[in-house]
Amino acid sequence: MNRPDLVLLHGWGLGPQVWSALTPYLPAGLRVHTPPLPGHGGTPAHSPTLEAWSDALLPELPDRAVVCGWSLGGLVALDLARRYPHKVARLVLIGTSPCFVTRADSAGSPWPHGLAAATVAGFIDNFAHDPAATLRRFVALQALGDARRRTVSNALNAALVNSEKCDRDMLATGLELLADTDWRAALDDVRQPVQLIHGAGDALMPVAAAEWLATRLPDARLARFDDCGHAPFLSRPEDCAVLIEGVVRG
Template identity: 30%
Template sequence: MIEPALPPTRVLDLPGRGRVTARVVDGDAPVLLLHGWTLTADVNFCHLMPRLPGGLVAMDHHGHGRGPARTERFTIEGAADDHIALLDALGIDKVIVLGYSLGGPIGFDLARRYPERVAGLVLQATALRFDSWMDKLTRPLLRAVRPLTTLGLGRTAPLRFFGDTRNRSTETKLLWQWLRRELMLCHPRTMVDVMLAEYDFDFRPHAASLRDVPTVVVLTSKDSAVPPRDQRDMAEHLGAEVITIDEDHDVFLAAPKTYVAASLEAIARVTT
């Protein structure tokens, strides 16, 4: 099985959160990597991690992969607190926060409640609010099927989503056995709870509070999951710079060179 060359891991005990596994690279400008829905940090950032010379911190969210195994239901605020607890355990005072999709809301909440810990924001394929017509249709359906997730129904949903990516990307095809293992780590109950938490999330009333934070939006102009207009609206509310890439929501696997180049450019802009 081919696996990507990833940074070393550290196992830490977080008070009240249990034992977690995080990838940590020491550096002068560490980037806190916040991954997307149903993923692990390794999947979302496997091509980016080896290219971050300023250091990095990456942990799976609550209910995902090797993240905190708290018994509470997933919340955006709880996930943000988990990552602050990780930074505390590592003795890291300030980071550049990079949030992809679900990582965006978590990054917003973290920056709003812990502004002293955030040196800059990089937001990718995300929005201030998830209320597209598809989101509105999906919300009642998820509430209805949530009880069925105790049976494990839906565990293969991430595999189906990225099946097309596998056919379009040589890198993804080579890593597929490893990716398949990683994509099966998220429990269906967490998948549903995360989506419902995102639907309840609305950062628009708080956007002005982040206008002094250096922020760059990496906008995926062909995104079928987060409408590009919502990404543009987010950038306008935040007064953020925008880097546009003509890719879909799976860009980090489907077009890794494009994704890495845009991410490094965004990090450089918020750093300077």
């Protein structure tokens, strides 16, 4: 009998090591894949688009996998599920929002469940001048609102990419993808079952974004952790592993 495949896609500025707290709790028998995103030690994308980032990961993806994406990795997972449904049987989205920045869509519908555009523009500008400090600030925001803030901060800092050794241009592109991507109009194309996992104290991607996703994706359910911030899989890895196991078993 074939073992099920689980693909874990990390967030911006961090490497696959960020999953090390979660993987010991995952069920035995899984084939776990933790490819790095472009610019984070992985294969560079050919163009600075979310689609290019997804395409760069295709060689790492087995068919019919459960794909779990966190933060920016969640946006990549959504794109893979929409364009390559034979690769993605089910989705787990952790700390994921369809739109990172407050804005109106092309029809004028407001999106209040994000960071202010000026704040994100500041991150992009600061990264260009001092990437290491910007990465540390981003990590600090991810730990806010978590009852285990020190544990989460330590794990995130241990998984930070080395801004001197990675592709700075591609890392900058990752921030721009977060700023520019608006997935609200494309959600009907995601037909796979989706397990959403979100911390109620998430300071980067408010839990209201996940609540909205749960109502708009065709087949989704939401697990909300009231004592967590942006990285519940670090704060409560055992509980997240139980949810992921439920998705794998279908």
